[in-house]
Amino acid sequence: MDTTQILWKIYEYEKEIEKLKNRKEFLEANKNLEELSEGLNEKKYDITNFKTQLEVDNMKIKRLNHKLKEINFQIKDTNSRLYSGDISNVKKLTKLQKEEADLKQEKEKLENEILELMENVETNTKDLYNSEKTYEQLETKYKNSEKDNINKLNDIKEQIKELENKIEELKSSLEDEILSKYETLKTKKSKPISKLDDDKCTGCHMSIASIVVSKVKKGKEVVYCDNCGRILYYEEDNN
Ligand SMILES: [Zn+2]
Structure with a gap:
């Protein structure tokens, strides 16, 4: 691999790390767990309400x-007083009949109330x-989700570590000066290295002089875009 190929590889790995970090952040925020x-909590509230209602209704039914x-x-x-034959006074009889x-x-009213309450109890029990x-x-979903989240996070952390190791290895094969130039460019631009597309820099979309293009293609030295200052990279099988 020549220097620009190595730089391009570093750039690609760094991009991958960034994606993984975003995913990690999302998982750490536990959005889906929060919803669950x-x-x-909502269901717990419902359950408490149903239980309280049942208790109240059952107590009413008992009463x-x-x-x-x-x-x-x-x-x-x-x-028994009415039909005992002891009462012959019409007024008294009428009074008793009215009482009955x-x-x-009152009995019918009570029976209806009880029936209604029993229906409520049945519905609430269901x-x-x-x-x-x-x-x-x-709850099962929550626990599984939690476990799944932890596994995913561990997996991501491992992938990031692997990529960082690869980057370190690649960096160790580069000259300090080029590396520091790359790092400086990275602080200014999200994309410090850009591919050549025919004779265009894909970073700034400006045309590159053919003499510069051929220098890039040779890959013997690090070439910068005159316009945007990015490192130019040529990929051979790039069409
Ligand atoms: Zn450019």
Whole structure:
């Protein structure tokens, strides 16, 4: 490899490292994990709500059932007084009949309330079950994602290290002066070395004098673009 080929290789490896570093940064920000974590929190909130609602409804049902028992007892009592034959006073009888009717109405109201609550409990139990299932799935996804992230990050770190080693090796074969020129160019331009495309510098798109082009093609020395100052590189199989 001649000097410009080595410089080009260094440049390509550096570009690759940059891409890997961007990917690494993205993974470290854990965007997908963040979203999953938000989803988990939402589900956790739902689960707590369903559980609280179920507790409240079950308590209400218990209380209403207790009340219903009392009313049933009262109805039985009124009934036995009504049909015992002990009461002959019409006014008293009418009063008792009214009492019985009121109690029966109250009973029906209670039974309807209980029924409605039981329906709520059924729905909430289903919703709770589904939420818990979704939560479990999300949790598994989160854990896998976390593991996957760590593996990917380790892989990237290794790739970066390998590339850095390759760059070091290539740099050690270059003269200090050329290397420092390359480094200086790199601080000024994101692309310190540019390919020749026919007689054009792909860095600044200006035409290069044919005498310079032939110098670049020979590859015996490092040639700079007159216009932008970049190192010029010629790739033989470049069409
Ligand atoms: Zn140029």
